[in-house]
Amino acid sequence: MSVALLQVRELSKNFGGFTALDKVNVEVARGERFGLIGPNGSGKTTLINCVSGVLENDHGSIQFDGKEISGLPAYQRTRRGIARSFQIPRPFASMSVLENLLVPLEYVSHGKVEQAHDILRQIGLADKAETRSNQLSQVELRKLELARAMAARPKLLISDEAMAGLSSNEVGEVLEILFKLNATGITIIMIEHIMQAVMKFSQRIICLDAGRIICEGTPQTIVANPEVQKAYLGA
Amino acid sequence: MTRFLVGAIAVLALAASMPFVFQNEYFFFAGYVVLQLIVMATAWNILGGYAGYVNFGSGAFFAVGAYTAVALYKAFALPLGLQILAGAAASGLLGFGVGLLTLRLRGIFFSIATIAVAIILETVVVNWAYVGGAKGLPTLRPTDTPFFASHTVWLFFVMAVLAVIAVGAARYVETSWIGRGLRAIRDNEVAAECSGVPTLKLKLGAATLSGALMGAAGAPYAQYLSFIEPTSAFSLTHAVNALAMPIIGGMGHWIGPVIGAVLLGSVQQIVTVTISSEINVLVVGVMLVVFVVAAPEGIIGLFRKFFPARKR
Numbered sequence: 001m002s003v004a005l006l007q008v009r010e011l012s013k014n015f016g017g018f019t020a021l022d023k024v025n026v027e028v029a030r031g032e033r034f035g036l037i038g039p040n041g042s043g044k045t046t047l048i049n050c051v052s053g054v055l056e057n058d059h060g061s062i063q064f065d066g067k068e069i070s071g072l073p074a075y076q077r078t079r080r081g082i083a084r085s086f087q088i089p090r091p092f093a094s095m096s097v098l099e100n101l102l103v104p105l106e107y108v109s110h111g112k113v114e115q116a117h118d119i120l121r122q123i124g125l126a127d128k129a130e131t132r133s134n135q136l137s138q139v140e141l142r143k144l145e146l147a148r149a150m151a152a153r154p155k156l157l158i159s160d161e162a163m164a165g166l167s168s169n170e171v172g173e174v175l176e177i178l179f180k181l182n183a184t185g186i187t188i189i190m191i192e193h194i195m196q197a198v199m200k201f202s203q204r205i206i207c208l209d210a211g212r213i214i215c216e217g218t219p220q221t222i223v224a225n226p227e228v229q230k231a232y233l234g235a
Numbered sequence: 236m237t238r239f240l241v242g243a244i245a246v247l248a249l250a251a252s253m254p255f256v257f258q259n260e261y262f263f264f265a266g267y268v269v270l271q272l273i274v275m276a277t278a279w280n281i282l283g284g285y286a287g288y289v290n291f292g293s294g295a296f297f298a299v300g301a302y303t304a305v306a307l308y309k310a311f312a313l314p315l316g317l318q319i320l321a322g323a324a325a326s327g328l329l330g331f332g333v334g335l336l337t338l339r340l341r342g343i344f345f346s347i348a349t350i351a352v353a354i355i356l357e358t359v360v361v362n363w364a365y366v367g368g369a370k371g372l373p374t375l376r377p378t379d380t381p382f383f384a385s386h387t388v389w390l391f392f393v394m395a396v397l398a399v400i401a402v403g404a405a406r407y408v409e410t411s412w413i414g415r416g417l418r419a420i421r422d423n424e425v426a427a428e429c430s431g432v433p434t435l436k437l438k439l440g441a442a443t444l445s446g447a448l449m450g451a452a453g454a455p456y457a458q459y460l461s462f463i464e465p466t467s468a469f470s471l472t473h474a475v476n477a478l479a480m481p482i483i484g485g486m487g488h489w490i491g492p493v494i495g496a497v498l499l500g501s502v503q504q505i506v507t508v509t510i511s512s513e514i515n516v517l518v519v520g521v522m523l524v525v526f527v528v529a530a531p532e533g534i535i536g537l538f539r540k541f542f543p544a545r546k547r
Contacts, residue, residue: 086429
């Protein structure tokens with residue numbers, strides 16, 4: 001097997017005196033469907049922020065595609081193939097839905113407008129292409145987050161709670177999209193609170209609690225793990 | 236592009252033909268101010284309108300252009316064209332430097348930093364005896380102005396050229412990939428960065444260009460007034476005008492600052508002549524409040540609202 005696509009070693013991040021991540025080690029293989037779970041405040045989004053370059057890690061290394069990327073600005077990481085959606089949607093509100101996709105298309109993948117239309121069709125926003133993105137519903141905004149990440153043609157797509165607040169039908173829709181993307185060879189990291197979705201989607205899951213990995217394994221081993229149960233249920 | 240080029244040439248031809256229409260030199264004296272406002276408003280809009288970084292220190296960039304020109308004129312008697320280039324270079328450099336130091340700050344912090352820069356630079360100039368310090372420096376106008384009836388008419392034409400260059404530059408920025416990147420920064424900087432937009436580079440580029448254009452607008456200032464002193468060169472009025480005009484005209488489109496500057500600049504000139512020069516600041520203030528409350532997307536926004544079919 002080739003080198004892992006993403007290799008995070010001994011990654012630490014502090015906010016003042018608060019340790020958000022404490023020597024975290026994660027490896028994600030090429031083409032893998034990888035789940036990241038943990039209670040609120042456990043460091044999932046911080047980990048993703050460090051990987052995507054939104055935050056600078058204090059210690060440790062992040063290797064992507066065999067090269068060290070910690071220290072690089074976020075836009076360069078995106079150009080190397082890491083794209084993400086945001087937990088709280090961050091649309092380019094003055095632009096139409098289509099234009100939102102044109103930003104990564106122009107700056108990263110140098111694709112054509114048709115590709116943006118293709119992505120919108122896949123994700124079910126085709127009829128909203130010309131709508132200004134501040135007119136979208138919450139569900140549509142979450143889809144736009146994914147669509148914009150897809151437009152960067154990433155090797156690794158990080159979906160940060162793309163399904164929060166969606167109905168079970170819509171969760172199914174988004175899952176299907178992510179499965180299809182994965183089938184085309186894109187590695188996917190999914191952060192999610194909707195257990196059914198993560199369990200169904202992920203081949204491997206890591207559970208974070210208070211900035212440390214408390215369990216790693218297949219969905220079955222994760223649910224069976226007493227520490228995970230304790231972290232989630234407080235039992 | 237060609238349509239814009241034709242328009243630009245037409246505007247310049249119109250400016251050049253004005254001496255045949257108007258004999259009264261005051262027209263050119265007032266027209267110069269309106270054209271200068273177009274350059275300032277357009278320059279401000281590149282950083283403030285497109286990227287959403289509000290510069291309150293426009294007066295500093297204007298004054299650095301003016302004082303660079305004065306210093307070089309006094310030292311080497313440089314011709315006006317070179318003074319303008321040097322003024323633009325100095326203010327562009329200032330834009331880059333200020334950007335490097337402050338553009339990592341977001342929103343209001345950047346704006347506060349620009350005010351600080353203006354105050355610091357004004358203090359420096361007040362204490363710089365070579366260019367007159369606080370009491371100012373009279374500057375002699377060159378006596379010969381070939382092809383033009385008077386020096387004022389010549390300066391009017393020079394400023395018309397600068398206005399066309401500024402608007403052309405702004406339009407290029409707006410319609411190219413740079414413009415989309417700047418808009419993405421304005422809407423959401425983190426998302427822009429994660430969508431592959433090199434935010435710091437683009438902001439620095441915008442700050443440099445914006446500063447350079449303001450410096451160019453300021454360079455002929457001493458010749459225009461035959462005098463320069465720090466209070467008027469660094470005046471907050473420059474900053475207020477530079478941001479009020481794009482807001483009133485509309486910040487999303489290059490024509491917005493032009494409309495705002497022509498409208499407000501003309502009203503100011505008329506008010507100055509007919510009522511009082513003090514009132515014109517009030518005019519800007521009142522119109523700014525009215526537009527921010529009633530039409531936040533400016534005159535362009537109103538136009539689009541009433542003629543929705545017309546797309547830019």
